[in-house]
Structures are given as C-alpha cells and as structure tokens.
Amino acid sequence: MSLDDIAIIVMSLTGSFGLATLVYMSKVLTQIINKKRSYRSIGRRGIASFLLSVIFMTGLGFGMYRIPYLLGHHPSWSQLTEWGPPSLIPAAITLYASMVIFYVYSLLIAYFPQQNEKSWFYLGTLSILGGASNTLIIFCINIAISGSRAELSKMFLYFTLALTFYIISQVLVRKKLISIANELIYTKRMTMIDIFLRSPYNKLEKIESGRIYSSLNNEMEIISEFANTLITVLTSSITLIGCFVYLGVLNLYALLLLLCVLVLIVLVYQQQSGKLDAIWEKVRDLQNTFLDYIQDMVGGSKELSINKKKSKQFRGDIEASCNDYMEQRIVGEVKFAYVTILSEISFIIIIGAVVFLFPYLFKSLDISTMQSFVYLFLFMIGPITVLSSAVPNMMQMKISWQRINQFMSDLGSLQISQTDSAKLTTGAQPNQTSLELIDVHFNYTSDNGESFMVGPINLRFNPSEISFITGGNGSGKSTLAKLITGLYSPTKGEIRINGNLVESMQLGEYFSTIFSDFYLFKRIYGVDMKQKSPLVAHYLKLLRIEDKVEVKDGAFSTVKLSTGQRKRLAFLVSYLEGKPFCLYDEWAADQDPEFRQYFYEVLLPELKKEGKCIIAITHDDAYYDVADQLVKMEFGKLQKVERCKVGISRANQLIFSNNLNE
Numbered sequence: 239m240s241l242d243d244i245a246i247i248v249m250s251l252t253g254s255f256g257l258a259t260l261v262y263m264s265k266v267l268t269q270i271i272n273k274k275r276s277y278r279s280i281g282r283r284g285i286a287s288f289l290l291s292v293i294f295m296t297g298l299g300f301g302m303y304r305i306p307y308l309l310g311h312h313p314s315w316s317q318l319t320e321w322g323p324p325s326l327i328p329a330a331i332t333l334y335a336s337m338v339i340f341y342v343y344s345l346l347i348a349y350f351p352q353q354n355e356k357s358w359f360y361l362g363t364l365s366i367l368g369g370a371s372n373t374l375i376i377f378c379i380n381i382a383i384s385g386s387r388a389e390l391s392k393m394f395l396y397f398t399l400a401l402t403f404y405i406i407s408q409v410l411v412r413k414k415l416i417s418i419a420n421e422l423i424y425t426k427r428m429t430m431i432d433i434f435l436r437s438p439y440n441k442l443e444k445i446e447s448g449r450i451y452s453s454l455n456n457e458m459e460i461i462s463e464f465a466n467t468l469i470t471v472l473t474s475s476i477t478l479i480g481c482f483v484y485l486g487v488l489n490l491y492a493l494l495l496l497l498c499v500l501v502l503i504v505l506v507y508q509q510q511s512g513k514l515d516a517i518w519e520k521v522r523d524l525q526n527t528f529l530d531y532i533q534d535m536v537g538g539s540k541e542l543s544i545n546k547k548k549s550k551q552f553r554g555d556i557e558a559s560c561n562d563y564m565e566q567r568i569v570g571e572v573k574f575a576y577v578t579i580l581s582e583i584s585f586i587i588i589i590g591a592v593v594f595l596f597p598y599l600f601k602s603l604d605i606s607t608m609q610s611f612v613y614l615f616l617f618m619i620g621p622i623t624v625l626s627s628a629v630p631n632m633m634q635m636k637i638s639w640q641r642i643n644q645f646m647s648d649l650g651s652l653q654i655s656q657t658d659s660a661k662l663t664t665g666a667q668p669n670q671t672s673l674e675l676i677d678v679h680f681n682y683t684s685d686n687g688e689s690f691m692v693g694p695i696n697l698r699f700n701p702s703e704i705s706f707i708t709g710g711n712g713s714g715k716s717t718l719a720k721l722i723t724g725l726y727s728p729t730k731g732e733i734r735i736n737g738n739l740v741e742s743m744q745l746g747e748y749f750s751t752i753f754s755d756f757y758l759f760k761r762i763y764g765v766d767m768k769q770k771s772p773l774v775a776h777y778l779k780l781l782r783i784e785d786k787v788e789v790k791d792g793a794f795s796t797v798k799l800s801t802g803q804r805k806r807l808a809f810l811v812s813y814l815e816g817k818p819f820c821l822y823d824e825w826a827a828d829q830d831p832e833f834r835q836y837f838y839e840v841l842l843p844e845l846k847k848e849g850k851c852i853i854a855i856t857h858d859d860a861y862y863d864v865a866d867q868l869v870k871m872e873f874g875k876l877q878k879v880e881r882c883k884v885g886i887s888r889a890n891q892l893i894f895s896n897n898l899n900e
C-alpha cells in the first residue's frame with residue numbers, strides 16, 4: 239500500500255468521523271439553545287482538567303507537526319510534500335481537525351451535561367481511540383527498541399502522547415460507564431420492586447424467597463460488573479485489532495498463523511459455552527436453594543438454638559446444600575479455567591513457532607523483525623487474557639439477565655397495568671359499606687396433586703356489624719379471609735361492595751387487616767399522620783403500651799416488643815388506616831385473658847359504633863355472643879351462618895366509653 243493510499247484512507251475515515259461529530263455537536267448546541275442542557279459549574283478541579291486538556295491538545299498538534307521527522311530523511315512538511323504524495327497534508331489536517339472537533343464536542347457535553355445522558359457516540363469513540371492509543375504504545379516501543387538512539391528520542395513524544403490519551407480515555411470512559419451501569423441496575427431493581435409490590439399475592443406466595451433475594455441482589459450484582467467488562471472488552475478488542483493490523487504490515491503469514499489460533503480458541507469456547515450455560519444455570523438454582531436455607535436459619539434461629547439435635551440436623555442439610563453449590567461452581571469455573579489456559583498457552587505456542595520455525599520458513603527474516611513479532615505477541619497476551627477472562631463474566635451476566643427477566647415475567651407484569659390505580663371506586667363510606675360474596679369458589683392446586691376447595695360461599699357483611707368466622711384447623715377460614723380481602727381471586731363467583739362488582743386486586747383498598755402471620759413495619763405506611771398525635775396517644779394508652787412505644791415522625795420508636803404488644807400496634811395501625819372493613823385473623827390469640835376480653839367487649843364494639851364492618855376469625859367461643867353474625871366453616875364450606883339477635887350483650891362498653899372520656 240502506497241503512502242498516498244494510506245493518506246487517502248486516513249482522510250476519508252477521519253473526515254467522516256469529523257462530520258459525524260459535527261452532527262452530534264450541532265444537536266448538543268441546539269439543546270443548549272433550547273435550554274435542555276444547562277451549564278454546570280466546573281470548580282477548581284474542572285479548571286485544572288481543562289488546562290491539562292489544552293496542554294494535551296497542544297502536544298497532539300506538536301506531534302502532528304513532527305510526523306515528517308519520523309520518516310527520517312524528510313525532516314519537514316515542505317520537504318515531505320516535495321517528496322511525498324499531495325494527499326499527505328490534507329490527511330494530516332483532516333486528522334487533527336477531527337480530533338479538535340471531538341475535543342470541543344467533549345467539552346460541550348462535559349460542561350453542559352444532561353440528566354441520565356448515555357452519549358454512546360462519545361463513549362464508543364473514546365474507547366476506540368483508547369484501544370488505538372494502546373496499540374500506538376507498542377508500536378512506539380517496538381520502533382524505539384529496534385532503532386537507533388535518535389529513533390528513541392523521536393518516539394518518546396508519541397509514546398507520551400499515546401500513554402496520556404490512553405489514561406484520559408480510560409478514566410473518562412470508566413467513570414461514565416460505571417454510572418450508566420449503576421443507573422441501569424437501579425432502574426431494573428426498582429422495576430422489579432414495583433412489579434413485586436403490585437403483583438397479586440397468590441403469585442408472590444408461590445415464589446421461593448431465595449429466588450427473590452437472589453434476583454434482587456446477587457443477580458443484580460453480577461450485572462453491575464457489566465460496565466467494567468464492557469470497557470475491558472472494548473479496549474482490549476480495539477488494541478488487538480490494532481496489533482493485527484501492525485502484525486499484518488510486519489508479516490502477513492504471522493498474522494494468518496495468529497488468526498488460525500484465534501479461530502481455534504473461539505471454536506473451543508463455542509463448543510464449551512452450551513455446556514457451561516447449563517452448568518451455570520444449575521449453579522444459580524443451587525444458590526437459590528442455599529439462600530432458602532439461610533432464610534430458614536434466620537427465621538428459625540430460636541428453634542435451632544434451643545434444640546441442639548434440630549440444629550445439628552439442620553446444619554447437615556445446609557452443609558449439603560452449601561456443598562452442592564460449591565461443587566457445581568467448581569465444575570463451572572474449572573471448565574472456564576481450561577479455556578483460559580488454552581488461550582494463554584496458544585500465545586506462547588505462537589511465540590515459540592515464530593522464534594523457532596519462522597527463521598527456517600522465511601529465510602529473509604531479520605532478527606529485528608523477529609524481535610518485533612515477539613514483543614508484539616507478548617504485548618497481545620494482556621488483552622487476550624483480559625478477553626478470555628471476560629467471556630465467563632459475560633456468560634454469567636447473560637444468565638443473570640435471563641433469570642431476572644424470567645423472574646419478572648413469572649411475577650406476571652401483565653396484571654399490573656390493569657390494577658395500577660386501585661381506588662375506592664364505589665364511593666365507600668365507613669358507615670355504609672356492605673360486602674357480598676356470591677357463589678364464591680376457590681381451590682388450591684398443590685405440587686403433589688392434592689387440592690383443597692373453598693366454596694360455594696354466599697355471605698353478606700354489613701356495616702356496623704361484627705362477624706365472626708369460626709371452624710376447625712384447616713377448615714378454610716384464612717383462605718376465605720384471603721378471598722374476602724382480595725389476596726386471592728375467586729376461581730368462580732363474584733364479590734360486590736354496595737352492590738358493585740369489585741376486582742380482587744381492588745378489594746384490599748377497602749380493608750384494614752391483621753393476619754395471624756402479620757408483619758409490623760416500623761414506619762406507619764399509608765396513613766397521613768398529620769394532626770394524628772392526640773389520637774395516637776389516646777390509642778397507645780387504650781392499648782396499654784403507652785409506656786413502651788411512642789410514635790415520632792410517622793414511625794414507632796421500636797417494634798422490638800412481645801408478640802401480643804406488636805399485635806396491639808398493628809391494631810393501632812388498622813385503626814389509623816380508617817378503612818370501612820377490618821379483618822382480624824385470630825388477633826386475640828396472643829393476648830392475655832384480660833386484654834382478650836377487652837378486645838372483644840370494648841375495642842370491637844367501638845369500631846362497630848364507628849360504622850365499620852368487622853370480620854374476625856376466632857376460636858374464642860366465650861365471646862361468640864359479641865357477634866352480629868357467626869359463620870362456621872368446615873372442609874372449605876359454610877357449615878352454618880347464624881344471625882345473632884343481640885350483638886353486644888356485655889355491659890363493659892360503659893368502661894370503654896368512660897375510658898374515652900378520660
């Protein structure tokens with residue numbers, strides 16, 4: 239290839255690049271004019287960076303000016319034009335001009351940033367130029383080593399420029415990509431959390447907690463490595479491509495030999511990747527199982543620390559799970575290691591082949607060209623190792639990405655949009671809201687093929703009434719409660735509020751609930767706490783926990799209380815929520831006899847007086863006469879529905895009224 243050809247190629251490439259940059263720059267300028275970008279004060283560090291960048295650009299200009307000196311016998315541009323082709327000067331000018339345009343573009347987007355700006359063009363260019371400057375470094379070293387002292391001093395300028403640019407590009411690209419990757423993780427995490435929060439309970443119930451933790455945390459952490467991997471892959475690939483070109487110029491056969499070996503490595507990788515995918519999928523499943531055990535260990539810490547035999551057996555199980563996880567990881571990582579070793583060894587073999595075979599194959603090869611080969615190959619080992627170790631990371635990321643998406647689709651994102659804005663659509667008021675279940679059916683289908691059916695249920699719950707749901711263990715009371723509150727959707731039948739059909743996902747809006755396995759948040763969510771302090775203070779006193787807890791800034795001072803006390807706080811929250819329906823699942827089971835009586839004979843009637851419809855699951859037959867309606871369940875069916883003549887027969891209401899007046 240003649241010097242003229244090279245100059246024309248350089249001119250066309252850099253010219254197109256300069257034009258493309260101008261297009262992007264005009265977009266940025268328009269955004270600045272339209273106030274879609276605003277100036278960001280740069281501070282002292284910014285001024286220092288700006289001055290350094292000016293020094294670098296001046297150095298680059300000087301480097302361009304000194305190019306003729308590289309060619310030895312033609313030390314100035316004027317002599318070079320007499321000797322060389324006419325395209326040389328336009329090529330050099332285009333090259334430098336495109337650099338200057340890109341520099342100005344970089345300054346614009348740095349000083350007039352846009353929120354969440356990705357600027358792929360900027361990042362891509364910087365990475366490519368970074369890779370190219372890396373190749374220039376080895377080029378400079380090679381020339382300097384194989385040349386005279388005069389060559390050494392000439393190359394030092396270009397070596398310094400290439401190294402400086404490499405450092406700058408790495409810092410800028412890494413900084414930007416790290417924030418892009420973390421923003422991406424943040425968005426994905428929040429999307430998952432949103433999907434989780436809006437997904438129907440019956441779907442969430444079926445997902446193992448280990449899978450939830452690993453999707454939200456572990457898999458996300460793996461993906462967050464994507465910025466680093468992307469940068470190293472990009473820079474290493476560009477460096478390698480530059481090395482290939484340089485090698486091709488030195489000796490075409492050496493390049494062919496290298497390409498053959500690389501094709502071999504890629505084939506081995508491809509052949510292995512299917513197997514590796516399967517292995518890593520299995521690793522992740524085992525990780526989820528292990529996380530489930532951790533959840534059990536934390537949740538069951540009481541039981542495990544009391545009972546040593548239980549703890550020993552549990553340890554055996556968790557050890558087995560940990561061991562399976564470890565063994566499968568070893569299998570996967572060893573397979574990756576084989577391929578990495580293969581790629582490293584291949585390079586040593588290439589170097590050996592060049593040193594020991596090439597002198598016989600190509601008699602005309604001189605020692606300095608051989609040295610250049612060896613230096614070049616040694617230099618290439620770095621990027622090749624980086625690339626081969628990036629492959630396992632990329633495969634891991636691919637698997638994590640697929641698993642996260644699978645998790646999200648399992649949660650059923652489709653249902654979200656339909657139920658996004660659940661509101662009290664029936665104009666419900668606490669003292670006039672009734673609920674009706676008409677021919678409601680539901681059935682569980684468990685993995686072992688067993689099923690349990692609830693229904694047909696025909697029931698009505700009226701405002702200012704207390705209904706008790708009773709029945710033996712496993713008779714379907716909690717399932718019915720989940721249907722009433724919309725946690726489960728009926729497989730057949732309908733639920734109406736004030737005569738209006740209501741979707742299951744909207745039912746919860748009408749309810750304050752305390753299930754037997756309730757969770758008490760430290761913060762009181764979903765309640766506007768403004769001007770509620772007197773009410774809160776009054777209820778804390780009424781619930782007899784005023785000396786234990788206080789509410790500050792919408793949160794409890796502590797939730798580290800006894801189970802019964804925490805239930806009282808949950809009751810306070812349910813009261814503050816002010817919903818027309820209250821559902822309590824065996825609320826009084828953890829209360830002392832005195833407070834249990836207080837609950838049935840004082841607290842519930844008070845809610846009733848406020849017009850609320852109270853539905854309570856209970857085994858406390860001593861208080862059945864408090865109810866206006868008694869529902870008895872058996873084997874998932876209504877065995878008896880009794881309307882009680884007198885709702886509250888106890889005189890203790892008076893005590894309550896007196897308490898309130900205190």
Ligand SMILES: Nc1ncnc2c1ncn2[C@@H]1O[C@H](COP(=O)(O)OP(=O)(O)OP(=O)(O)O)[C@@H](O)[C@H]1O
Pocket residue numbers: 443682683684690709710711712713714715716717718
């Ligand atoms: N998540 C579930 N998946 C599958 N089947 C379930 C599930 N929960 C409950 N069941 C089945 O439904 C039946 C009724 O359970 P439910 O919790 O409604 O009973 P319950 O009357 O509330 O009992 P208890 O008084 O013990 O709380 C159980 O016997 C069980 O077979």
